Amino acid sequence: MADNIAVSVRVRPLNSKEESKGAAWDINSETNAIAPQAGSSAGTTDSTSYQLDNVFDPSCRTKDVYDRTTRGIIESVLNGFNGTVFAYGQTSSGKTHTMQGSAEEPGIIPLAVHDVFDSIDHSEGREFLVRVSYLEIYNEQMVDLFSADTRRVSRLQIKEDSERGVYVSGLKEEIVTSPTQVLELLRTGVARRHVGETNMNAESSRSHTIFRMVVESRAVGENASGAANGAQDAVLVATLNLVDLAGSERVVKTGAEGIRMKEGANINKSLLNLGIVINKLTEGAEGKGSHIPFRDSKLTRILQPALGGNSKTAIVCNVTPAAAHAEETHSTLRFAVRAKRVCNNATVNEVVSESALIKRQQREIEELRKKLGGEGGVSQEVEEEINALRREMLEAENERERLANELEIEREERERAEKAASAKISNLTNLVLKSSAMDADGACDKRPKRGNRRETW
Numbered sequence: 001m002a003d004n005i006a007v008s009v010r011v012r013p014l015n016s017k018e019e020s021k022g023a024a025w026d027i028n029s030e031t032n033a034i035a036p037q038a039g040s041s042a043g044t045t046d047s048t049s050y051q052l053d054n055v056f057d058p059s060c061r062t063k064d065v066y067d068r069t070t071r072g073i074i075e076s077v078l079n080g081f082n083g084t085v086f087a088y089g090q091t092s093s094g095k096t097h098t099m100q101g102s103a104e105e106p107g108i109i110p111l112a113v114h115d116v117f118d119s120i121d122h123s124e125g126r127e128f129l130v131r132v133s134y135l136e137i138y139n140e141q142m143v144d145l146f147s148a149d150t151r152r153v154s155r156l157q158i159k160e161d162s163e164r165g166v167y168v169s170g171l172k173e174e175i176v177t178s179p180t181q182v183l184e185l186l187r188t189g190v191a192r193r194h195v196g197e198t199n200m201n202a203e204s205s206r207s208h209t210i211f212r213m214v215v216e217s218r219a220v221g222e223n224a225s226g227a228a229n230g231a232q233d234a235v236l237v238a239t240l241n242l243v244d245l246a247g248s249e250r251v252v253k254t255g256a257e258g259i260r261m262k263e264g265a266n267i268n269k270s271l272l273n274l275g276i277v278i279n280k281l282t283e284g285a286e287g288k289g290s291h292i293p294f295r296d297s298k299l300t301r302i303l304q305p306a307l308g309g310n311s312k313t314a315i316v317c318n319v320t321p322a323a324a325h326a327e328e329t330h331s332t333l334r335f336a337v338r339a340k341r342v343c344n345n346a347t348v349n350e351v352v353s354e355s356a357l358i359k360r361q362q363r364e365i366e367e368l369r370k371k372l373g374g375e376g377g378v379s380q381e382v383e384e385e386i387n388a389l390r391r392e393m394l395e396a397e398n399e400r401e402r403l404a405n406e407l408e409i410e411r412e413e414r415e416r417a418e419k420a421a422s423a424k425i426s427n428l429t430n431l432v433l434k435s436s437a438m439d440a441d442g443a444c445d446k447r448p449k450r451g452n453r454r455e456t457w
Contacts, residue, residue: 006314007340008054008069012094018322025321027057050333066111069314074115076312080236080348084306089318090328091247099244109242113182129216131173134189138207139266145189146172170405175391198254205246206263213240234350273297281308282341312346
């Protein structure tokens with residue numbers, strides 16, 4: 001199913017520092033257009049009017065943004081399609097507020113979590129298994145936000161296979177059965193995320209985060225027995241990525257120094273590569289066989305399926321209407337217009353092999369059901385025992401994957417060390433041989449000196 005990326009713009013209210021200079025943009029939520037005001041600083045640099053799928057003015061609530069950008073993607077995920085939603089924009093433009101929200105106004109992530117479980121509760125004839133992970137990309141290093149183990153910073157690897165697609169090997173996954181459990185895990189992860197103070201934001205995100213939900217389901221009961229032989233064993237495996245990007249920033253405005261400047265440089269570098277990838281895709285580089293630099297940053301590599309690949313994708317571009325940031329707002333809107341032209345080709349992910357966790361655990365779960373409560377064991381106690389077994393089995397798989405990664409990394413480090421030692425020995429050998437050759441040449445040049453006088457008696 002070919003669909004363009006859905007791109008929306010959310011304009012945040014002016015803050016106290018910006019109110020004195022006022023707004024510089026005309027926002028029309030009915031026509032979904034945003035344009036610089038005539039005579040404003042935004043209009044003097046560029047008078048372009050930008051047309052997007054949705055334009056949300058400062059009075060709009062996050063629930064409205066969610067309903068028009070994300071709810072449809074959640075429905076698709078429950079039907080086996082991959083989905084991705086991410087917030088983009090300059091620093092202090094409201095991205096984290098849009099994705100995470102607050103207790104009074106929940107963001108897209110908690111709203112999506114509740115929606116997933118509400119849909120599962122109301123579904124009939126299917127068994128679901130949901131697992132989640134939380135990844136941070138900080139200074140181009142991947143960090144597992146569900147793990148307190150600092151060693152896992154260097155033990156995560158980006159891998160790809162035909163059935164799982166692009167994934168982060170070694171990343172801890174948790175099997176979850178309720179939104180309360182997921183939100184508690186999220187709070188733990190958010191507390192570990194890197195944030196810092198700049199001149200533009202008291203709690204500026206210094207990293208990108210990717211919250212991932214993998215939703216597996218299979219037909220049960222009459223639906224399973226009525227399916228064809230091939231479909232009877234099929235499992236739908238869909239991945240939902242909810243991404244909170246750090247914002248692009250200028251040192252002149254943020255006043256960043258030292259570690260904050262290094263963080264900002266890495267943030268800008270990864271966002272620049274995201275922009276390059278979007279440009280290449282809109283130019284049709286993939287169809288022409290041209291190189292698209294997905295691998296130049298970890299962010300674009302992980303998001304590769306969401307950018308022109310097998311996913312339904314929505315981008316919420318956050319901007320400020322302030323005249324002081326007109327140039328940055330123009331830049332974000334130009335990115336939005338380009339991203340809107342990227343076409344994805346989402347397909348239903350149907351798996352019949354053991355790559356689906358629900359299939360790998362099937363035999364053990366059925367045996368436990370028979371022991372605890374018969375074939376139909378549906379009591380709460382039985383389900384709790386089953387979920388405990390699922391988590392135990394998944395943790396064992398996670399541990400095996402982590403150990404395999406560590407062995408692979410140690411092997412690569414050992415090979416690099418051996419190559420370096422071999423090169424050093426080779427250089428020393430060459431130096432010794434060269435020195436010996438020079439000594440031999442010097443010996444050949446030595447001839448007996450003739451005296452200045454003839455010898456006489």
